Amino acid sequence: MWHQQEIRLAPRKRGFHLITHDIEAALPELSGIRIGMLQLFIQHTSASLTINENADPTVRQDFEAWFNRAVREDEPYYRHTLEGSDDLPAHIKASLLGHCVMVPITNGRLNIGTWQGIYLGEHRDHGGSRRLLATLQGEAY
Secondary structure, eight states: OEEEEEEEEOOOOSEEEEOHHHHHHHOGGGGGEEEEEEEEEEOOSSEEEEEEEOSOHHHHHHHHHHHHHHSOSSOTTOOOOTTOTTHHHHHHHHHHHOSEEEEEEETTEEOOOTTEEEEEEEOSTTOOOEEEEEEEEEEEO
16 A cells, blocks of 8 residues: 655744644654655655654754754855855754655554654744645555
8 A cells, every 4th residue: 555645834933843743743644654664754844854852842942952063054155045044053963964754654543662762853933834745555455
């Protein structure tokens, strides 16, 4: 069984956001898969996807603080500056974190760890809505 669809995420402020429940709500087809995989691919170059801590929101705050310190805005050697001081750093952060995640599906549910969640890394001050392409592959019940 294969299923593919676009998921639109509402605009979010700059930072790291848990989107696990958004994904599950957008994909009722998950419940029909006994064993399989979900691939999420973000169709943007200034936002990213990753999996990490889902319980303590300070982890997401610390991620944002670390990435902002590691990839600073307004560096004098940046040449790609026409779209704002946050644009090139957003591209770098997105490349460091990645554009897709794979999550196993077991008995109709995402098989992630107890303390894991899917993050959207929004790296722009005004990134707007984000499009994800979700591809489900698996054995149906």
